[in-house]
Amino acid sequence: MKAGIAQKLLTTYATIIISTIISGIFCLYVLNINKRTNEEMRYVTLPSIEELKELKGQLLEVKKLANTWIYMTNNKDEERLTNILMKDFPMVSNRLDKHARKWSEKAEFEYYEQIAANNKAIINNVEKITSILSTDESYLNDSKVDGAVDIYSVTSKKIVANDRLYDELISTKNSNLERQQSYITSLLNYLYLILFATLIVVIVVSLVSLRFSKKSIVEPLLKLNKIILDIAIGEVIPIEENERKDEIGQMHNAIRKMIDGAIQKINFAEQIGKGNYDNRFTLLSESDQLGMALVTMRDDLKKSHEILLEQDKRLLDAQRLARVGNYLYDLQTLTFQSSSTFDEILGLPAGDVKPMAMWLNLIHPDYRKTIGEKADKATAEKSRFSEQYLIRKYNTGEECWVAAIGEHNLDENGEVLSIFGTLQDITESKSLEVDLNNSYVIATEQNKRLSNFSYIVSHNLRMHAVNIHGLLNLYNDSDTEEEKDEVIALLARASQHLDETMHHLNDVVAMQNALSVEIEPQVLNSHIVHALNTLQSQIENRKVIIENRVPVDTIVNYNPAYLDSIILNLISNAIKYSHPDRQPIIFIDFYKEHPERANTKFVLEIKDNGIGIDMHKNGHKLFGMYKTFHNNKDAKGIGLFMTKYQIEAMGGHIEVTSVLNEGTTFKIFIK
Numbered sequence: 001m002k003a004g005i006a007q008k009l010l011t012t013y014a015t016i017i018i019s020t021i022i023s024g025i026f027c028l029y030v031l032n033i034n035k036r037t038n039e040e041m042r043y044v045t046l047p048s049i050e051e052l053k054e055l056k057g058q059l060l061e062v063k064k065l066a067n068t069w070i071y072m073t074n075n076k077d078e079e080r081l082t083n084i085l086m087k088d089f090p091m092v093s094n095r096l097d098k099h100a101r102k103w104s105e106k107a108e109f110e111y112y113e114q115i116a117a118n119n120k121a122i123i124n125n126v127e128k129i130t131s132i133l134s135t136d137e138s139y140l141n142d143s144k145v146d147g148a149v150d151i152y153s154v155t156s157k158k159i160v161a162n163d164r165l166y167d168e169l170i171s172t173k174n175s176n177l178e179r180q181q182s183y184i185t186s187l188l189n190y191l192y193l194i195l196f197a198t199l200i201v202v203i204v205v206s207l208v209s210l211r212f213s214k215k216s217i218v219e220p221l222l223k224l225n226k227i228i229l230d231i232a233i234g235e236v237i238p239i240e241e242n243e244r245k246d247e248i249g250q251m252h253n254a255i256r257k258m259i260d261g262a263i264q265k266i267n268f269a270e271q272i273g274k275g276n277y278d279n280r281f282t283l284l285s286e287s288d289q290l291g292m293a294l295v296t297m298r299d300d301l302k303k304s305h306e307i308l309l310e311q312d313k314r315l316l317d318a319q320r321l322a323r324v325g326n327y328l329y330d331l332q333t334l335t336f337q338s339s340s341t342f343d344e345i346l347g348l349p350a351g352d353v354k355p356m357a358m359w360l361n362l363i364h365p366d367y368r369k370t371i372g373e374k375a376d377k378a379t380a381e382k383s384r385f386s387e388q389y390l391i392r393k394y395n396t397g398e399e400c401w402v403a404a405i406g407e408h409n410l411d412e413n414g415e416v417l418s419i420f421g422t423l424q425d426i427t428e429s430k431s432l433e434v435d436l437n438n439s440y441v442i443a444t445e446q447n448k449r450l451s452n453f454s455y456i457v458s459h460n461l462r463m464h465a466v467n468i469h470g471l472l473n474l475y476n477d478s479d480t481e482e483e484k485d486e487v488i489a490l491l492a493r494a495s496q497h498l499d500e501t502m503h504h505l506n507d508v509v510a511m512q513n514a515l516s517v518e519i520e521p522q523v524l525n526s527h528i529v530h531a532l533n534t535l536q537s538q539i540e541n542r543k544v545i546i547e548n549r550v551p552v553d554t555i556v557n558y559n560p561a562y563l564d565s566i567i568l569n570l571i572s573n574a575i576k577y578s579h580p581d582r583q584p585i586i587f588i589d590f591y592k593e594h595p596e597r598a599n600t601k602f603v604l605e606i607k608d609n610g611i612g613i614d615m616h617k618n619g620h621k622l623f624g625m626y627k628t629f630h631n632n633k634d635a636k637g638i639g640l641f642m643t644k645y646q647i648e649a650m651g652g653h654i655e656v657t658s659v660l661n662e663g664t665t666f667k668i669f670i671k
């Protein structure tokens with residue numbers, strides 16, 4: 001196994017530290033030697049040289065003073081010699097003696113000891129000379145003078161010899177001083193060399209360490225740092241295994257293992273997100289808390305999913321039972337999503353995302369515009385949409401009633417993002433409602449007609465009863481047979497009128513009691529021809545022109561008896577109320593109410609140029625029973641009443657426009 005990064009760095013740092021320590025120790029050693037040598041030079045060698053020179057000078061001066069003393073002494077020489085012998089020389093000699101004991105060279109000390117012994121002998125001899133020649137009278141004694149001269153001669157030789165020793169010792173000390181200075185200089189040079197070498201070693205080792213750190217530590221760590229940052233922001237990319245056996249390689253492979261584990265967990269989470277709750281997952285270890293959490297989440301989601309599936313099934317079953325579906329319309333993508341029950345209600349293919357227009361086109365044309373406007377208004381106002389309308393199923397075209405409810409999802413700015421809601425099939429309840437409404441309308445209409453009929457019966461029968469009662473009273477009051485015969489004739493006419501009234505009332509009762517009539521496809525022109533044949537004599541007598549524009553192949557779904565009655569009544573009225581001053585013309589036409597629409601009503605139009613009707617005066621009672629508007633003695637006021645009833649019983653209605661003395665137009669709208 002290769003050495004780890006920590007070991008390599010430790011070796012590098014140890015090299016730098018050891019080099020620095022060695023260099024430091026050497027520096028301290030050199031500085032210590034330099035300090036000691038400088039102290040020796042400053043406090044021992046240099047003072048010693050000066051003191052030797054000073055002692056040498058003093059001895060020479062002693063020699064000179066001693067020589068002068070032999071010939072003639074004076075106070076000044078005596079004082080000077082005394083100061084040297086008693087004060088200066090001992091003081092300098094004592095200092096030199098102290099310094100000499102610190103000399104490191106034995107030869108120098110031996111020189112000094114010899115010089116010191118000579119100095120002592122010289123001082124003693126000079127003191128002898130001064131003691132011999134201590135007075136002026138001493139100079140007169142030749143033996144004393146000769147003795148002093150002999151002593152001086154010995155002393156002079158000693159001084160010369162000692163002076164030579166001084167020179168040699170001073171020279172030796174100077175040489176030693178130069179050697180010390182040279183040694184210090186060499187040590188300093190070595191110090192500089194060691195410091196330079198240490199600096200070079202530190203720089204080289206540091207550069208190598210930096211290069212190694214950059215290549216083997218920093219760059220891999222930066223790469224690993226980027227990988228970790230990518231993982232931190234959610235970007236997990238697989239990495240290859242690293243062959244390095246050191247800490248970086250181990251860290252790289254640890255991160256690789258972590259990424260592989262994360263990818264494994266991501267794939268597992270994706271499978272969970274897709275609803276694959278049976279996907280297997282292997283924990284990385286017994287301490288894999290995230291893996292255990294994912295497994296727990298999967299198990300919980302599986303249970304929740306099973307519960308939701310059961311609830312969805314129940315909800316779908318409930319929706320199917322209630323015939324309620326739900327939808328979501330995304331205004332951003334303009335796509336429409338719906339539940340299976342919703343698709344079943346509209347007959348749409350299940351499962352696909354449908355465009356909005358697909359199911360909007362299923363709205364019945366009669367409601368499409370209104371529903372679109374109300375939906376747009378609800379979206380603009382962000383209000384609830386709730387409407388009932390008719391649709392045609394996509395797959396069968398079958399019509400059914402639905403109730404739609406819509407709400408809006410808004411963003412943070414209050415703008416509509418989507419529309420959601422429900423759609424319920426209310427065909428059964430709507431049919432029941434329609435039936436109830438029809439029953440109510442029929443009951444109301446029958447009640448109104450019954451009230452009208454009761455009024456008519458009460459009025460007409462009471463009128464006939466009063467008339468007959470009056471004629472009977474008149475008959476009882478008649479005095480002659482002739483008067484009675486006249487009353488009997490009037491009673492017979494009144495009885496005939498009563499019979500006609502009873503027949504009319506019977507017809508009305510029969511018509512009102514017919515709750516349903518048979519409807520069959522009818523050739524319209526055959527019924528028009530039948531009516532014209534029936535009225536042939538009247539047409540010829542009045543010379544009526546008939547303009548029949550109805551196509552010969554026109555088919556309508558109608559009750560045949562009602563169709564005959566309606567056409568006959570309207571054509572007969574047109575003939576009956578023709579204008580006396582112009583030839584009667586009757587126009588019969590058949591067309592669509594709104595040709596541009598797919599689902600529209602047809603119109604049977606009968607138009608004449610007769611005397612017309614004052615609509616302002618009589619329009620509100622035009623179709624009332626026993627209502628007449630002209631002075632025609634044959635008018636009964638029953639025809640238009642029955643015609644209107646028959647048309648409405650067939651699901652249509654009748655409209656009339658008329659201008660007095662110009663003509664009248666009747667429009668029968670057929671469903």
